[in-house]
Amino acid sequence: MTTPAAVLVDAAAYAVAVETATKAAAAYYATGESALDDDAYDRLARGIAAYEAAHPDEISADSPSGKVAGGAVVGDVPHTVPMLSLDNVFGGDEFTVWAASVERRIGRPVERWSVEPKLDGLAVAARYEEGRLARLITRGDGLAGEDVSHAIGMIMGLPDRLTEPVTLEVRGEVLMTTDQFEQANTLRTSHGGTPFANPRSAAAGSVRAKDRPYQVEMTFFAYAALPISDTGADLAASLAALPHGEVLTYVAGLGVHTTAGTTVPPRTVTDAEAVRVRVEEIAALRAELPFGIDGIVIKADAAADQLAAGSGSRAPRWAIAWKLPAVEKVTRLLDVEWNVGRTGTIAPRAVLEPVEIDGSTVAYATLHNPNDITRRDLRIGDHVMVYKAGDIIPRVEAPVAHLRTGDEKAIVFPEVCPQCGSEIDTSEQRWRCVRGRNCHVVASISYAAGRDQFDIEGLGATRVVQLVDSGLIADIGDLFTLTREQILGLDRMGETSTDNLLAAIERAKGQPLSRVLAALGVRGTGRSMSRRIARHFASMELLCAADEAAMQRVDGIGVEKAPTIVAELAELAGLVEKLRAAGVNMIEPGATPPSDDPAASEDGEVAAPGGPLDGMTVVVTGAMTGPLEKLSRNQVNELIERAGGKSSSSVSKRTSLLVAGENAGSKREKAEQLGTRIASPDEFAELIAELLDDSDSAADGADGAGGDSAAAAGR
Structure with a gap:
């Protein structure tokens, strides 16, 4: 998706835009604390460039166009070779035009393209003398940068000594990983400072900071290496002749970090279409990466191609940055809502001034917990950095403290449960009503009766309220002991509707263990x-x-989640026993209990029985038709997993099969770009026909089945 340019209607608007962009660039490259987020700056810069193209006689000397760092940064340490920026493209069509221009310039097809993530950090040059790290310099204006050698020792991936006593300069990005950013903010706020707005500003400010009473950890990733004045002739000649990919391999061998060891390593491809595929692969992994990226860098890999293409005053002509849609925007925090969940958890939610991020309008975002609000020093009226990537719920990262006006107000925390007025248990980071599930009993029971849990038709929220208010039920276990006479006594419940509800409750007893757990x-x-x-x-x-160690053997459950699940199950023991006594099924049909034999599996994970989808990752999108038409998405996912596959919600290079129904949309487009196998609902139904038949048979026989018989069938 191309980032639209800001529309500048006249010379006055152009002058304001130039001033705004220059100030924003100066703050961005100096401290990372720009008044504009990346997307807003890109729109403004494209608008300035468009105005200048239409009015070449009006170009301001202060314009950021064609200048490294927008022309806003200077330094006092000259670079041996100019340290340039990159030009940008914002989509496939723009990339195709650019790639064609490179090939016209060199007079032949590009031999290979190197494709790697565009790291969202601060560009620096690290000078090594006889293998020892001697100096660290920022990019500055491309001709000279700022000496930040005082940061040596704070940056992982830049060893004090290389594995060989060579003299050279390694260029790359200094950034903070997600973990380092959290640690830095904890350290900063513990010393009375305001939180960093985002990882990039944290890295930019920390590299330059000299007088802090604390040090924060950062990480370096190299993207280039070059000889400096006293480099040996042999090494200089060797580096000049090496393809880009081999330069990075050489640097990694010296002990310097590159992205080669990450899930998005540099990769060479032979044509523009393969570039597109790799861009999609990296973009699909963006939300899972432990560091921020704002695009993908594409370079001519061969040294001869780079030399033939040459460089301009701002950027090389053989490399481009394919910018990804913004996942981070600045907006205002208007209010905080305190919502009580089904389990009694009291969750704060940010009410935001609506902002478009990554193709959708965001008006709410998670605030995690009260301790997090305090640590980040959030206030009503703050400009806040909001982050969204992939299918992740938007979250507020931090206030943009330098934009505060003094009119911001403290966030008021609830003193009693917002739902029922009971006391709040504040002993853990996530606050919880002392009544737990009983606080929100109607929501809890309604959820349990839902289609993807017990699937009790006819038991909507209104009926649940009736049952709770009449004292007939206090939890989901009570549903399964209701009598005909009790239900007939409710308002607007006749004999037919009562019998239908009782039959639905009886069928629910036969749901598999996975549905019981979800309920x-x-x-x-x-x-x-x-x-x-x-x-x-x-x-x-x-x-x-199961204890915590046994729980961690389940795929996706780690050391942090296991204790919570074990404690929750202990808390629910009485309810589980009530369900068991009522005849609710307590096993998962077709599943094999875990073996105590260590030889059964190296990691303790139970191998799923073989099936038509064994080992496959399957994504379902669009409206299902044919045999799948009446199934919910959860039911289709259940079938996938019973067939030995793994269900997923997003398409990536790891997707084995996309089931594309009507109006499949962007997921189908991405699957086509990645070459992923695509099946229609009818083709998929044929693939898992045996399981569908079993499912239909089970449903047909469920009308008269009691909980005990359903459980026995599962065994």
């Missing part, structure tokens, strides 16, 4: 995780007996 609403799990847990342990008995 319980165990904190730290959802429908997908409930299926994984149920397949792993096979029975509620084994699950409830």
